[in-house]
Amino acid sequence: MWKYHVLICSLFMMVGAFIGFSLPMYISGVTITPLDLVIALIVAVISIPIHVLIHEAGHLLFGKLSGYRFLSFRLFSYMWVMDEERIRFKRLTTPGIIGQCLMIPPPFKEGEALEAQFINELKAYIAHTSQIG
Numbered sequence: 001m002w003k004y005h006v007l008i009c010s011l012f013m014m015v016g017a018f019i020g021f022s023l024p025m026y027i028s029g030v031t032i033t034p035l036d037l038v039i040a041l042i043v044a045v046i047s048i049p050i051h052v053l054i055h056e057a058g059h060l061l062f063g064k065l066s067g068y069r070f071l072s073f074r075l076f077s078y079m080w081v082m083d084e085e086r087i088r089f090k091r092l093t094t095p096g097i098i099g100q101c102l103m104i105p106p107p108f109k110e111g112e113a114l115e116a117q118f119i120n121e122l123k124a125y126i127a128h129t130s131q132i133g
Helices: 002-028 034-065 113-129
Strands: 069-075 078-083 086-091 099-104
Touching: 002 034, 034 069, 034 099, 034 113
Parallel strands: none
Antiparallel strands: 069 078, 069 099, 078 086
């Protein structure tokens, strides 16, 4: 059943990408060839994992800088998990999850835990937005 949902979501994403790519071209009077559409699709397919990797690496980097401990890092079904003192590689498929970085917060100190979490999220946001443009 979930494969059906993935297919439907992918179809809607492709329609949205087509409209987002072709409508400005049509309005500006630029001719779009089938090759242009194929190149745009290839670029989109390649760029999604790169963006997810940079985003999750931002969580990892700034989490470590904020005192968080590494628990796991995941890109699609590839997962690296901290197991006692070693990092182990695992394969895990969970529908709907493209990337994930799990960190263990530092020990709770009155008034500091929420500030550290906020700073970590802010730094990850900065890292994510720095790749745009």
